[in-house]
Amino acid sequence: MKAKAVTRLARAKINLTLHVTGQREDGYHLLDSLVAFAAVGDVVHAKPATDLSLRVDGPLAKGVPTDERNLVLQAAALFDCPRGAEIHLTKHLPNAAGLGGGSADAAATLLALGELWDEPLPDDLLKLGADVPVCIAPLALRMRGVGEELSIIPPLPDLWAVLVNPGVPLETPPVFKALQQKENPPMGQVPDCTNAAEFAEWCAAQRNDLQAPAIALAPVIKDVLEALEPSLLARMSGSGASCFGLCASAQDAEKLAAKIRAAHPQWWIAATTLS
Numbered sequence: 564m565k566a567k568a569v570t571r572l573a574r575a576k577i578n579l580t581l582h583v584t585g586q587r588e589d590g591y592h593l594l595d596s597l598v599a600f601a602a603v604g605d606v607v608h609a610k611p612a613t614d615l616s617l618r619v620d621g622p623l624a625k626g627v628p629t630d631e632r633n634l635v636l637q638a639a640a641l642f643d644c645p646r647g648a649e650i651h652l653t654k655h656l657p658n659a660a661g662l663g664g665g666s667a668d669a670a671a672t673l674l675a676l677g678e679l680w681d682e683p684l685p686d687d688l689l690k691l692g693a694d695v696p697v698c699i700a701p702l703a704l705r706m707r708g709v710g711e712e713l714s715i716i717p718p719l720p721d722l723w724a725v726l727v728n729p730g731v732p733l734e735t736p737p738v739f740k741a742l743q744q745k746e747n748p749p750m751g752q753v754p755d756c757t758n759a760a761e762f763a764e765w766c767a768a769q770r771n772d773l774q775a776p777a778i779a780l781a782p783v784i785k786d787v788l789e790a791l792e793p794s795l796l797a798r799m800s801g802s803g804a805s806c807f808g809l810c811a812s813a814q815d816a817e818k819l820a821a822k823i824r825a826a827h828p829q830w831w832i833a834a835t836t837l838s
């Protein structure tokens with residue numbers, strides 16, 4: 564039986580660590596990253612229709628393309644026999660923000676259309692973006708290669724975070740380009756931690772190699788990290804400019820989010836679980 568309509572949450576992707584370990588001949592960088600997902604995200608709703616169409620709305624829809632530049636339509640085109648569907652994307656995540664918004668939207672679209680059309684997922688999801696394979700799960704995984712090598716890690720402890728984006732879009736290629744040392748040590752083995760503090764301590768000994776080059780391009784990231792300082796660990800996600808602060812409880816995360824919101828009402832801020 565074919566589905567009538569399908570709704571999928573495109574959860575924000577957080578790089579708890581992001582080690583750049585090399586560069587391939589085609590220019591893509593080799594990564595070693597611990598990726599987790601927030602409970603907040605965009606929403607993809609797909610229902611049967613004769614033609615394929617995309618409508619985008621939501622609090623952060625401004626500037627998001629509704630034509631083929633949108634990864635949602637590129638994801639639909641990747642199916643062997645794309646058919647009609649009315650796709651409605653509600654944007655809650657900032658764009659070009661290091662939270663994998665476009666990749667999460669693409670992954671949620673693939674899952675929604677796969678169910679709607681009763682079709683297997685297409686091959687070569689990497690074509691849509693390096694973060695698309697990990698966003699298909701979406702659960703905490705170690706990501707290597709250029710994003711295609713995914714491996715299971717010990718379960719994360721109960722973990723909360725405050726996510727902050729200062730509203731400065733930062734495209735990924737210039738950040739990679741500004742990274743001077745391309746060959747850096749890999750991430751350590753992810754330990755089996757029983758609590759958030761222990762996990763944050765391990766995480767603090769790892770890195771996001773793109774943080775320094777991103778700060779050089781968008782110095783406001785430093786202010787974001789300073790605002791997140793009261794958390795267990797403050798770090799940038801992906802190629803920025805969003806940062807996260809790890810917290811041990813929902814109350815700690817809500818309290819810190821409220822404090823930052825009061826000081827920076829124009830920033831995008833979310834308190835969430837991570838898993």
Ligand code: C5P
Pocket residue numbers: 590591592593594691692693694708709710735736739
């Ligand atoms: O794959 P995605 O579209 O997210 O990547 C955007 C850009 O980021 C790529 O065009 C490339 O310049 C850079 N990138 C990279 N190495 C990766 C992932 C992305 O150099 N592993």
